[in-house]
Amino acid sequence: MAIKIRNNSDVLRLRKITPIEGARxxxxxxxxxxxxxxxxxxxxxxxxxxxxxxxxxxxxVYLLVVQTNPWLVxxxxxxxxxxxxxxxxxxxxxxxxxIFKSSLINDLFGYMCSSVVAFxxxxxxxxxxxxxxxxxxxxxxxxxxxxISFTKEMWRRxxxxxxxMRKYQAWLFYPLGSLVSFTMRFKAxxxxxxxxxxxxxxxxxxxxxxxxxxxxxxxxxxxxWKAILFFILTxxxxxxxxxxxxxxxxxxxxxxxxxxxxxxxEHQIMxxxxxxxxxxxxxxYMGLNYQIEHHLFPNCPRSKLKKxxxxxxxxxxxxxxxxxxxxxxxxxxxxxxxxxDVSKENRL
Numbered sequence: 103m104a105i106k107i108r109n110n111s112d113v114l115r116l117r118k119i120t121p122i123e124g125a126r127x128x129x130x131x132x133x134x135x136x137x138x139x140x141x142x143x144x145x146x147x148x149x150x151x152x153x154x155x156x157x158x159x160x161x162x163v164y165l166l167v168v169q170t171n172p173w174l175v176x177x178x179x180x181x182x183x184x185x186x187x188x189x190x191x192x193x194x195x196x197x198x199x200x201i202f203k204s205s206l207i208n209d210l211f212g213y214m215c216s217s218v219v220a221f222x223x224x225x226x227x228x229x230x231x232x233x234x235x236x237x238x239x240x241x242x243x244x245x246x247x248x249x250i251s252f253t254k255e256m257w258r259r260x261x262x263x264x265x266x267m268r269k270y271q272a273w274l275f276y277p278l279g280s281l282v283s284f285t286m287r288f289k290a291x292x293x294x295x296x297x298x299x300x301x302x303x304x305x306x307x308x309x310x311x312x313x314x315x316x317x318x319x320x321x322x323x324x325x326x327w328k329a330i331l332f333f334i335l336t337x338x339x340x341x342x343x344x345x346x347x348x349x350x351x352x353x354x355x356x357x358x359x360x361x362x363x364x365x366x367x368e369h370q371i372m373x374x375x376x377x378x379x380x381x382x383x384x385x386x387y388m389g390l391n392y393q394i395e396h397h398l399f400p401n402c403p404r405s406k407l408k409k410x411x412x413x414x415x416x417x418x419x420x421x422x423x424x425x426x427x428x429x430x431x432x433x434x435x436x437x438x439x440x441x442x443d444v445s446k447e448n449r450l
Contacts, residue, residue, distance in 0.1 A: 116356060116372060117368065118421050118423055119367075119421055121363055121364065124364070124367040124368050125366070125367075127365075127367055127417055127421070128367040128398070131398070131414070132399075134413050135399060135410055135413060138409070140402060140410060141401065141403075143202065147403060148192075148195070151192070152192060155188040156189065158181070159185040159186065159189055162178045163182060165178040166332065170328075172328075172331065179331060179332050179336050179339070180335055180339050183336045183337075183339035184339065184340075184343060186340050187344055187347070189218065190215075190219060192211075193212050193215045193216055193219075193226075194230075195403070195404060196208040196209070196211045196212035197223070197226065197227050198400045200403050216309070217308040219316075220287055220315070220316050221287075221312075222287060222290030222309055223305060224301070224302060224305040225294070225305075226286075226290075228297075229244040229293075233245045234400055237370060237373045237374065237397060238356065238358055238373035239362075240255060240360060241360040246357065249263035249264045249267045249271075250441060251264065251268055251271065252353070252444055253357050253444070254448060257448045269449065271441045271445055272442035275437070275438065275441055279349065280338055280342040281341050282341045284337045291306070294306040316336070320332050347388065347390055348390070350375060350377055350391075350437070352374060352375065354375075354441075355374065355375055355426070356372055358373070366398075367398070370394065370397040371394055371398075371423050372424060373397075374396075374426075375393060376427040377427070377429065378427055379392065379411075383430065389405070390404075392404075392407035395414065
């Protein structure tokens, strides 16, 4: 069961174990998981997954190019969007060194896939590593740099977007959140500008080429109606899919004030939420439905994350830690209700 937290100061009452005890428990957990072979690479799984996802992507690119029927163009655009996000899942796993043993090969694979889908791999790696290091920590977690508020402290921010959204944030969450596929690509250029180097310049060049292919080339080679349909559907569907993968992970879970001390183990369990495991959710959520397990062992192959669950549940039962799991619809309802409740409470 998820616990409602409106003030950062209330988070401390959730602490069940000391940081020292948490470090000891995590060390023991890591030893158990390692001895069980769960962190070993799963090359056959990723080979099969890559063939399926990349083949699906290529097929729907082909279908999109050759089709002139508007309904089939729309269908191809929608399914291409899904496989684009799924390639993003491979990029995510490569960024966590979950596919190959070699960091270099993981990075090469990540950049190769990123160039195809115009994904800002270098920027994402930097921000995503910060997210894992400071999960739901206000002022530190880049994923909290969004104009929605789950706590009074976040509600009081002065940004124009925050003030625009906060009264109706529950209603605007999905329509505006679905723009993430589009906005993420353009926001990356701020990072490129502030951190320019040879590697960053190369990454930026790859992304510019990719964005030309996605955003300009269709208007040069397709009829206008087809280019517009492709542009709208690929961005909205990919964004909606991404939002529904990422939002259930942490949105509405306790947020921690900067500098507040919890053990790594308790911090990750407390701030993450799982979606119930099933072969379909495992595939569609790309393993991120096991968010607690992923945050505790980010380099674990996604095919093995569920094997970690029994070890974590044993610790949670023994030390009364709050291990939260929900269904997809339940999670969405929970997020929207939290956003609505925060708006109502702070308008009073």
